[in-house]
Amino acid sequence: MITSVSADGLGLHYGRTRALDDVSLRLSPGVTGLLGPNGAGKTTLLRVLATALRADRGALTVLGHDPGTARGRQEARRRLGYLPQTPGFHPEFTAFEFVDYVAILKELTDRGARHREVRRVLEEVGLGEVRGRRIGKLSGGMRQRVALAAALVGDPGFLVLDEPTVGLDPEQRMRFRELIAGTGEGRTVLLSTHQTEDVAMLCHRVLVLARGAVRFDGTPEELTARADGRVWSSTERDPGARAGWRTGTGTFRNVGDPPDGAELLEPTLEDGYLLALDGAGAGVAA
């Protein structure tokens, strides 16, 4: 398997807060999901991999380059695209102007070639028709697509997407998922999300991060399989469950170690995710 990005023993502190704790990973072409509760360190990890932040310790290689050196950082940055959690849009910019501005920052100096590239990425995300519209007038879903277009400038080999589906309605989310699936063809994409459905629908691999450490690294099927025989239904809240919640039918769905004779349920990715968090002290909801 091709390894596009590799990290070994990454550590990072913000003052006394340990945000990354000995993180090692390998990323290959296709979409890898990054799941984790609030404060797990997802944004920090994405920023380190996108070379926007430097780890205190550990080794990193992005598309064959070492971002620890000025030269390596520059080469890696030329080849990666980053959609941050809160893209800094200027609402008065049109979609075209914003993406063009990003293209200038990415050193596409030839005006004609740059404008062709801006039109290409806006077409790719389905915004060719509205490229002259001001960003402030676009819907949330369209704005997110402008941010994706900006990240796609220059056809990056590594694409980093920080919670791009947050705040989108179900239809927009579905549309955005299709776009992400397309971007994962032939390139390495790391997608941070709180939505286990994003992972189930899009990802060939998933990483679970909690308290700055990798708690799971494998396929979505393997994560779901962690919950085999560990999900059950009960009419009352089961005090022995690691997590349990009332469902729409009024019964409780529990994950953990079922009591004898429990009515076992088919596990989902979400069940496997909750079990992967168990023991991480990361607040498995009960």
Ligand SMILES: Nc1ncnc2c1ncn2[C@@H]1O[C@H](COP(=O)(O)OP(=O)(O)OP(=O)(O)O)[C@@H](O)[C@H]1O
């Ligand atoms: N600039 C900063 N200064 C100090 N602490 C920070 C800073 N950024 C993040 N942290 C802390 O580092 C830890 C990891 O934060 P990070 O934003 O990476 O998590 P996250 O998984 O992306 O969370 P969320 O899902 O809420 O976006 C948290 O404890 C957070 O409070």
